[in-house]
Amino acid sequence: MHRRIGRNRFAWIFLPPNLVIFGILTYLPIALNFGYATTGGLAVLATERPFVGFENFASLLDCRDYLDPSTCSKDLFWRALFNTGRFVLLQVGFMVLFSLITALVLDREIKGRGFFRGVFFYPVLLNPVVLALIWKWILQREGVLDAFIAAFGGEPILWLMDAGWSFFWVVFVSIWAHTGFYTLILLAGLQAIPKDVYEAAEMDTASPWRKLTRITLPSLMPIMLVVIVLALIKGVQTFDEIHVLTGGGPGSATMPIVQYIYETGFAVQPRLFGLAAFASLLLAALLMVLTLLQLRANRTSYRG
Template sequence: MKQSKIAPYLFLLPGCLVLGLIIFYPLVQAVWLSFTDYNIIQDPNFVGMENYQTMIESDLFWKALGQTFLYLIVVVPALVILPIFLAILVNQKVKGIGFFRSAYFVPVVTSMVVVGITWKWVYAEQGVLNYILDLMGLSSVNWLTSTSTAIFAVMAVTIWKGLGYYMLIYLAGLQSIPSDLYEAAEIDGASKFKQIIHVTIPLLAPSILIVSIMSSISAMKVFEEIYVMTGGGPLNSSKTIVFLIYEQAFSRLNMGYASAIGVVLFGITLIISIINLKVMSKKEKVA
């Protein structure tokens, strides 16, 4: 009897050990380092709340935080809504649909470095996008070298790369919806658009919850595309929190301050995830 009670915990033990080593231990270590002055060369020196005070007084921190929230506000709705219609499109039973599903997923499996370099060429002053604008009789735009457009140009790449991934999550949800519901809605005279609003989207609520949480976390920790495409510039206009952490930790070797920013980022991400869970659970109860 005792063995049967212990057995489930024994099965959970390996996973808990892995999580402890790669997630919880580094998290505790980061919290400790956030209260120290540490630059790798010397041993950590406890300084209390000094790093957090420096962070609060830093204009660059607040600018990076604001741009991270801007990223969140623009990218997350796009990655929650657009893949739904893309999933509906590739859920049709037509010849060769497997090719289109694979084609839409190609950006997901492509290296971010390759994607970033390719889009830098597209956004270049003499690049493809400005060439198209020139053919249309419009003036060219400094997509990555202007403070007003740089971060939005990078956002477009994040959305483009993530569409296929979230499309697959929605596609799995769509294929679990009984076809009888659509037939009943069609008999009642509902148009295709009304079927999407009143049948598809409500039944995709669990998938929407997953996508909203995953895309929120991804938007909060965006780094690779900014590093490759803009380097946080021009004039820090595309610098986000994670890029600031990287810069402080590996360019300036200010590990204590970087850890403090990381702890704040963890707290914000946790709060956003909890809010997403509560909002979506309430919607499910209402439905």
């Protein structure tokens, strides 16, 4: 059969089933999303929804001052956008830094290296909902942390009921959960750096700091770029951990953009599918830019 229909045409026999699955589960919803984004009303069926053009877009961007969500018509969208921006900046920045430090330490010949590698990677194996629940038990009123503080005579703190603290813990938990994964990638990058370069540097009596800044970091830069872009994409998509840990609260202090879309479209009445669809298109555009950056970073990394 392979010979009869030719090598290239043979692939077409296997493609249709996958195309059908992807078509129904991926491309059709994307097309529907575009359709819903230009419609209004509360009806679920697309045929019953009035066409409103870019009204959802205008509604989302209706602000007097774009730096002050309180002046926006859809202020929760902007709050969620700002929260996501702050979250991504802090989470990615600190996570990449901690991942790098951990990878540098774990790359050295230290005692129990395998054990520590396992310890740092362990949270990655946990389901995000499970780890958020664990942290919720730790941080809630009369939780483990408060009991610990009380045992030393301290005053319990309402960690998840204060806007500042809850944002801090959302970032912290996310860093704790994902650092292991990026450490692993950076560790692989570190181990790929040829040892003879270090040997040459040692012969030139280079200091450890000089070796780090002149050999390790420049060699690691392409991998680092991939790590940063991957972490950015993952950070923008964050939802499950925050939803379980704080529910986006207190108020809207930790609500990420994905939760806004979910609540606008599905969880809270009125279910504004059109608005949620347009917000998700904006998110998709952002993710597309980040993905293009990642592809570019990958290419840079491949070329060395």
